[in-house]
Amino acid sequence: MAARELVSAAAPAPAADPGGARVPNASALAGRLSGLMGGAGAKINAVVIDAVTRRPLFEQGAGRPATPASTTKLATTVAALAALGPGHRITTQVVRGSGGGIVLVGGGDPTLTALPARPEAGHPPYASLADLARQTAAALKPSGVRRVRVDYDASAYQGPRTAPGWKPNYLPDGEVAPVSALTVDEGRVAPNDPASKSRVADPPAAAAASFARLLTRYGVAAKAGRGTRAQKGAVRLGAVQSPTASALIEHLMTESDNDVAEAMARQVAIRRGAPASFTGAAQAVRQVLAGLDAADGVSVNDGSGLSPLNRITPLALARLASLAASPDHPELRSVITGMPVAGFSGTLRPPRYTVPASQAGAGLVRAKTGTLSGVSTLAGVAYDADGRLLAFAFMAGDGKTPVDPGGLDRLAAAVASCGCG
DSSP states (O other): OOTTSOOOTTSOOOOOOSSSSOOOOHHHHHHHHHTTTTOTTOOEEEEEEETTTOOEEEEESTTSOBOOGGGHHHHHHHHHHHHHOTTOOOEEEEEEOGGGOEEEEOOOOTTOBOSOOOGGGSSOOOOBHHHHHHHHHHHHGGGTOOEEEEEEEOTTSOSOSSOTTOOTTTTTTTSOOOOOSSOSGGGBSOTTOTTOOOBOSOHHHHHHHHHHHHHHHTTOEEEEEEEOOOOTTOOEEEEEEOOOHHHHHHHHHHHTOHHHHHHHHHHHHHHHTSOSSHHHHHHHHHHHHHHTTOOTTEEOSSSSSOOTTOEEOHHHHHHHHHHHHOTTOGGGHHHHHTSOBTTTSGGGOTTTTOSTTTGGGTTTEEEEEEEETTEEEEEEEEEOTTSOEEEEEEEEOOSSSOOOTHHHHHHHHHHHHOOOO
């Protein structure tokens, strides 16, 4: 099979390799891209860099901060994997409480579920609230406990449950749940209904109510209690763990999952000993990126990119993508393997990259998308026609007028199809 035939969504992700193909001629690359930028009046900031040397090959407003939308998730995921490691898991547990009660303690697992396991779901098994209820019932019954109150502890996270700049419609429209350390099924009101996106107003209380119903099913009559803080050293009655950080990050990058992104940012704060709030998480993410020499040009208020107040430069995004592709940082690999494949998967599935103007990038471009009102962004990696790995970021829009993401697809396709060596 030729090296540049279309790859499947499951094909190995590219890695920066200092050997082999020549670096593109910057003038030749600029000649291909300039005609697609829309002229001097176009509101597009752009950069293409060599993924090995990180030397810019094409720049237009590359150092100008712009609204990143969901390409913010590049900063979040790189920081999370660097701080936590790919194997990190998040624990949800039940411990003994006061007055004969028990406490459901959230650790921030965004994928904790009360739904039955589905082998065809396409992701690693999520932590099961039903399994946690079974464990808890089995621990309580030998001591004769047949009735219990379920209190809940969501104190692992602090501060507001919505970020600065988030629009009031995000929660009712189901873009994200109120950010909490204890949430079941991403706080969805009707998790069994794929068409229903609405979220509950109080995820921890809803989680406790769901757990009480399950516990009753397993032979211990239970009712939901109140929010509390579990006592330090309290006896554990059961525990379940999330998938690994690498699996969570692959999912959040492919599907642009806002809930998982916010959880990953909070986990960075916890690991760094910072408050697990929007402010603490943003500061912790930036501190980790600074340790990787990748913080310049990154200023965020959340982990998902829903805040229009976030600002990141194209150069910062491209450098993050090249860092994740570097063989020097294998711990960051799932940032790249999670990126949607153009024309095949995630937020780049068809109809994107199916029209003649961008079809040359199908199967060759891996990139994170970003969309907010009046903003469209795309940042990722692609091998050019000579086999050199390049990283790019294209950021369009001023937040006021609609933006066609197809224009960014054409730019990425031009990078992938350029034989500019």
